[in-house]
Amino acid sequence: MKKIMTGNEAFAYGAYLAGIKIGAGYPGTPSSEILYNFARYPGVYAEWSVNEKVALDVCVGAAYAGRRAVMTTKHVGLNVAADSLFYVAYTGLKAGLVIINADDPFMHSSQNEQDNRHYARFAKVPMLEPADSEEAKSFVKYAVEISEAFDTPVIIRSTTRLSHSRTAVNLEEEPVQQAPPEPLAYERNPVKYVMIPAYARQRHPVVEERLKKLAEFAEATPLNYIEAGDDSLGIISSGVVYQYAKEVFPTATFLKLGMVYPLPVKLIRELAERVKQVVVVEELDPFIEEHVRLLGIPVKGKDVFPMIGELSPGRVRKCAQEAGLIPQGELKKVVSAPALPGRPPMLCPGCGHRGVFYALQRLRTVTFGDIGCYTLGAAPPLNAMHTCGCMGAGLGVVHGVDKVGVKDRTVAVIGDSTFFHSGVAPLINILYNKGVSTVIVLDNRVTAMTGHQPHPGSGKTLMGEDAPLISVEEVARGIGFKRVDVVNPYDFRNVVDTIKEHLRSGEPSVIVARHPCVLYTRERYSPYAVNLELCNECGNCLRIGCVPISKVEGGVAIDAALCVGCGFCATICNPKAIYQLGS
Amino acid sequence: MKKKIDFLFAGVGGQGTILTSDILAEVGLRCGYDVKKSEVHGMAQRGGAVESHVRWGEKVYSPLIEEGEADYLLGFEMLEAARWPHFLKPGSVALVNRYRIMPPVVNLGQAKYPEEKEIETILSGAGARVVWVEGAAKARELGNLALAGVVLLGALSSYLAEPAEVWQTVIEEMVPPKFKELNVKAFFAGREAKL
Known part of the structure; x- marks a missing residue:
């Protein structure tokens, strides 16, 4: 029996089948759907942690205690969790720990297109890369096995095109539901788990030895295999890009990699011996190509295919034709894309953020922004945001600008979910370091952009339970802010007056502009x-x-x-x- | 051996391209095709231009359609339909919902929304036959503009060999139960329209 699933649904299904009991993550396109699909399976616990680092620590805790865990994140979220990734790479764990990481080539919904395969090499942990939803399902099981056999966290790398494509998945027998397990006895092992220098120095050789064993494993695992074809071209590829390459080079010999770190050196040499020309088809950085080059094997890669943006079957074919890898004769006549008025995404009709951005546009403030729906305040005709770097950045940036002193009026805006993610620490920093900045928290009560996931200000958990509702204004007052106001963003006059008053006051301040996301509440009135x-x-x-x-x-x-x-x-x-x- | 058929959906975020393309993918699977489908969620959905790719075939590798290969274009909105001629194959069919949503640059008077004739010229320039579908009008008659996509799907089904019962079953299973009947009505309104 087959079912069509997105890559993300298949990851969740695979995690359930693999006996993973704990999931934690922070929403981020294109990874968000993994965790809320996982949360629906019986016998599991899943949570939206406040940020990716906390999510990874939660999963580390579960894995230290002896329960299999999965952490989900988008590529830039792994930057947030990187500190934790590097310590758990040293300590290892007791039960399987899998990190499902989704990269975003072309930046469909991101601020950069970093290639997170580098994290595998950087942190010295294995990385798997599935090529369709069926593999997304089955690779989670492999990842758990590798994690437990080699005492290491394992990263599974997805990309937008894998996470959000739907392909057929073979349904498997439901795992037998056991009675809730007895509480575990926590095994104390400070030499393994306390990374003070003396113990960490003992762990580093373990990590290096583990990597050698993983490299041997990479040669024999069914995750990597050669598909025999003709001997003119030997294509090395992985992930969804492998599918594009199969369409463009239907008769070539392939080395299909399901494990992209560490790489199988012997298999790569074997392929090179079988064919006249080795070609690496990979998205973003020349990660595999550089490795092949280090082996002394002549290889084509980024001299043929672009390093920037997302690949597609059409793009791979065009590049291959231009490089003479496939006959020019097959060149298709395709009309060019017409020049038409663009249609960028915009704030939704009824969005409360609009009221604040229109006020800021009118007040001509320089506005330091952040990541979320409200980043759309930067778009014309509002044009009311002037920086946006990463989650939580705006509050530190506005403080730096205010310390330097500029002639313009300045404010920082941050969303509610982003505030809990990484806004609290820089808010404390503003007050402690005697800043004067005004921070506007755009509070729509959910993590809206990624699909309305609950957060600490929503009063609900991912498991659907009621939860303590953490109030942004009480957090600000608790930190010690004296000037804190809550406004309704639709009340335009009051929004303008409040912002003016805060800016004139010369003291650090917080404005909470609160209106629930209308897309979420489906609030609708007569037009x-x-x-x-x-x-x-x-x-x-x-x-x-x-x-x-x-x-x-x-x-x-x-x-x-x-x-x-x-x-x-x-x-x-x-x-x-x-x-x-x-x- | 199943014939390869590539479908491209184009519309504006919020118009329901994802659900309708999901239905099409499921119909393909039930009729014995290998099926792949792709689209982008997130930022692109907030009123921006969206596209979905659905591919049926004996064995499908890429979830993305290649330029010049699409057999059918389902345009949920006229300007959005006009954006994709480079994906169309000579002899393809472009089913376009007669419905306009003005993009911000047009609202601000900085650009002009293309005339119906221009859209036809753009698409037929790629060798496609342009078929106007009164999806929005039919959906309004049924009392819900969101049904326009299913009207389009009905129109598409009249070009394909797969039996109506399969379409109906899949629609009934995949739309919210409350709107089952309306969606089936919308589907047949599209399927039986003289195009």
Whole structure:
């Protein structure tokens, strides 16, 4: 029996089948769906931790205690968790620990396209890379086995195209549900688990020895294999890119790698002996290629295929043709993509963030931003965000700018989930170091961008239970901020006045702009319409960047099907031409 | 040996391209095809341009369609349909929902929304036959604009050999139970429309 699953659904299914009992992570596209799918299986515990580092530590704890664990993250989340990755690489664990990491070539939803295969080499831990959903399922089981056999965390690397593609998965027999296990006796082993220098020095040789054994394992594992073809080209590839290569080089000999670190040296040499030309087809960095080159094997790779962006069958074919790897004769005539008006993502109709960004646009502040839906405040016509680097960065950056002193008015904006993720520490830093910055927390009560996952300010857990609701304003007051206000972002006048007051005060301050995400609550009211006789074409409503509002002859129109009736446009319409239907 | 058929879905985030393309993938699987499907979630979904690839075949490797290979384009929105001629194969069919959502640059008066004729020229330039589907109008008649995608799916089904019962079963299984009947109605409205 087969079922179509996304890569992420298959990872979750695989984790369940592999006897993993604990999952922790922080939402991040393209990894988010792994954990909430895992949480639905019987007999497991899963949580959205406040950030990736905490998530990995939680999983380390479970694995130290003796229960198999999975941590899920997007590529940049592993940066956050890197400190923990490096210690657990030294300590090892008692039960299997798998980190499922999703890279994002082309940056569909990310700030960079770092290639996290480097983390495997950097932290000296094995890495697997599945090529479709069936492998996503089965590789989790392999990862658990490797983790326990070699006493090491194992990283599984996915990419956006694997995580979010749907392919058929063979359903397997349900694992027998055992009665809840007895509490474990914690095995104390400080020499292995306390990484003071004296003990850490004893662990480093263990890590190096382990890597040698893993390299031997890589030669024999069914994860890596040669697919015989003709002897002209030998393609080395892994992950979803392997699928593209299979379409472009249907008759070539392949070395299909399911384990990308450590690499199987003997298999690579064997392939090189069988074919006239070795070609590595890989996305992003020349990770495999450099290794092959170090073996002294002539290889084509990044001289043919780009290092930047996502590959596709079309891109691989074009590059292969230009390099003469496949006949030019097959060159297809394809019309070029037309130049048409773009359609970037925007804040949703009814989004509360719009009120704050429109106010900031009007106040001409320099705004230091962060990662989330609200990053869309940077887009035209709002143009109301001026930096965005990574989770939690804006609060440190605004403090640095304020310490230097600039003529402009400055604020930092951060989302609620991001605030709990990495905003609290820099907020403390502002107060402790006698800063003057104003921080606006855009609180919509969920982690919205990644699909509405709950967080400490939501009052719910991933398991669907009620949880203590942690209040942003109480955290700020508890730290010691004296000027803390909560505003409704739809109340435009009050938002503007409050921001002005905070900026004038010359003291560090926090504004919580709170309105639940309308996409999540499905809050919807009677739509608004425009009285063209009153409209003076001032264009204010077009500057708030709300999709239903468009320019028409003699004024503007509101698409009633798209309008959710929040009424924000009506509050900023000077001639009062916008009215609610049925009011 | 099953024939390879590649379907490209184009629309605006929130229009339901993901659910309808999921239905198409499932229909393929039930009819004995190997099936792969791809799309991007997250940032791209907030009212931005979205696309989904669905591939049916005896054995499908890549979840992404290659340029110049798509047999069918399902355009949920007119401008979005016009973005993809380079993916279309000569002799392909472009089913386009007659529905416009103005992008911000057009709303701000910085760009012009293409005329229906221009869209036809762009798509037929790639050798596609352009078929206008009154998806939005039919969906409105049924009382819910969100049904337009299933109307399109119905129109697509009339070009394919797979029996209507399979489509209906899959739709009934995959849409929210509350909207089952409406979706089936929308499907047949599309399937039986004279195109």
